[in-house]
Amino acid sequence: MTTSSVSKGCFVFKPSSKKKKTTSLKASDYFHDGKADSQNSESRFETCQSLWQRMKAETERVQEDLNTKILDSLLEFARKSTASFQSKTDDWASRMRASEIPTAALVLGVNVPDHAMTFQSLSALLQESVTPYVVCLQSKECSALKQVLQKVLVQLMGHSVSVEDDDDEEDQPGPPPAGIPSRKMLCSMATLCGWYTAVTQKSASPSPGKKRLSSSKGCGQRPPVVVIFKDLESFTPRVLQEFIVISSRYIQQIPLIFIFGIATSPITIHGMLPHSVSSLLCIQLFQSLSCTQHLATVIDKLVLTTTFPFKLSGKVLQVLISIFLYHDFSVRNFIKGLQLSLLDHFYSQPLSVLCCDKQEARSRAKELSHEDCENIRQLPSFMRYVEKQEPEIQVQLLTSDQRVKDVTQSLLKELHAYHKNYYPVLRCLHALTSSLPKYPLGKQIRELHGICLEKNVWETEEYESAFQLLRMLAKDELVAALRTCTEILKCAKKLGDAVEKLEEFIERFELLDRCSAVVETGQEGEEELLPQKGLQKKTDLFQLQKSLLERESRRTKKLSKFELLRLAVLDCIDSIVKKHLLPPESQPLHEVFYYSSAGTLRRHLNAAPRTAIQTALNNPYCYLQSEALKSEGGAISNAAPDICIVYKLHLECGRLINLYDWLEAYATVVAAAEGKDPDSTAAAQLDDVKHARFIRAVSELEFLGFIKPTKQKTDHVARLTWGGC
Structure with missing residues (x-):
């Protein structure tokens, strides 16, 4: 099943006629560790599964309850924006307001892993009660304007969209009929507007004998297109600016609503968008519940x-x-x-x-x-x-x-x-x-x-x-x-x-x-009389201070009824x-009932990758569990993977490592693994396979950060770490 050729070609491997018999294991089988008491393990597994399902359902209910207020506010914002799109006003202020894109700045906090659940709930609620046209964009998929338009078109239309550049894309014909989804189209706002017009006209005039297609409740004949930017801070500012400017030119033809997911502060919007672009947005701020609450x-x-x-x-x-x-x-x-x-x-x-x-x-x-x-x-x-x-x-x-x-x-x-x-x-x-x-x-x-x-x-x-x-x-x-x-x-x-x-x-x-x-x-009344009697007898400062201290000490010794009740x-x-x-x-x-293995939990959830990598390279038996990899002390096992052999050899070098000497030492260890005498001439000879394996292992060490090239000597590399573990 291997080939020795590295040139371009097509190799066909026929599947084996003999099917391997595999024994399927149930999840509960892992709970008894090979012991005979399988009934106990099945009961534990079923109890664990049932208990987690109950806890998961409670978690989802808590999440829904906490997000109810912010999601209801966003839905109300979307409904009002939809109503403003559908209402026809003639006054100048309303027309200027209608030319802006309604934008919700949703501040979610720095707990980025939790944002996905919020956006998932928001998208489902929008599709259920406001509009069926909801698009979710992530920065890692939208590094250029063409990719942004492509994602919008693909999520809305479900067609394959061409991303090739075309200077005359504005002059291209409109979208194909709704019944031809296989045709490729150019990714442009004109294409989106044409598709939106065709879809809304089709839903507004149904065929005889059929009910009018109502895509969502209360969305009217022209439901808006909601575009959600999940991680606004990670988007390229230039790409975001261009998309907003292009969208604003088509706001009269296709109703758009933007939702910005912000992790830090609303000031981010003004930092990413200049005034000429931000003025095209009608921004309203929404604040979610804090993660600590x-x-x-x-x-x-x-x-x-x-x-x-x-x-x-x-x-x-x-x-x-x-x-x-x-x-x-x-x-x-x-x-x-x-x-x-x-x-x-x-x-x-x-x-x-x-x-x-x-x-x-x-x-x-x-x-x-x-x-x-x-x-x-x-x-x-x-x-x-x-x-x-x-x-x-x-x-x-x-x-x-x-x-x-x-x-x-x-x-x-x-x-x-x-x-x-x-x-x-x-x-x-x-x-x-x-x-x-x-x-x-x-x-x-x-x-x-x-x-x-x-x-x-x-x-x-x-x-x-x-x-x-x-x-x-x-x-x-x-x-x-x-x-x-x-x-x-x-x-x-x-x-x-x-x-x-x-x-x-x-x-x-x-x-x-x-x-x-x-x-x-x-x-x-009694307190008012006491100081006057004292002042009549003694008028010097020392006696006055002494009498006040005595009276204060008598007062502290005797507690009031409230103080006694408070102590009780x-x-x-x-x-x-x-x-x-x-x-x-x-x-x-x-x-x-109580789980107390804090060390195990910390090792799984808060792992130290550097320590794990060095342990794996220095002692591969720890992870591979192969008896052939056991070695005493700092000895180098010739059965270890190439990267482990190269790593242990580099520990014996100084700050600069000679690549040729390193290769010779590696070849000696590998020759011992092949059963050859390390001192023989045949074992010392280097072939292309060993050379390639060595280069690959060195490249992996460089990728992991243990070595780097140096300009001091062309045939040397610099060592970046010291010590084994």
């Missing part, structure tokens, strides 16, 4: 909820948030990281078969195999649970599988109850501390959740400083925060006692507020926090 909503719906049993540990959540904050601000990539965590958890944890809803988990716990029971006994959290039991119970848990199944059911029930109480109390604490100065427990709830996952939150300095600030809250602020906490805690059935206590405190605050007016009036309610909240905000690691069997 989008992330907060996604975390609230997918992570801080009891709807989905799968959970993230503190370190894993920190890895995902760090990638979001310091790399791309992409919520889409955050969700992909969540999906990878889910998949790896169900793949690597055999007991993840119990990571499902409460009733399903209890039924599966009754059917655990002996191997599953042994896996449960080896869990660190279960071992700590066994150590706290009585000796007799310890023996039963270590010897009886039925006892393990019964205890597993009760522990899973307690773990689900723990989650139902944890999240309301977490939101309650966040509502109290999110408005404090300097945000000691974080401004976002994800920050507080990360602290609670790692340690006892009440043992941290941030918690102590937050409660010191809460002890200085005014009455109105404290009562408002307590009302918010009461509404949050009402969603948890087992927190009814806490809700009753907080409501009782609110009633006492209201009662104290009604009675405070009379008491404060009497206290003010904060003590109540502190007790609720200590009872329900325990770290997940304190709960037995938390490994079933």
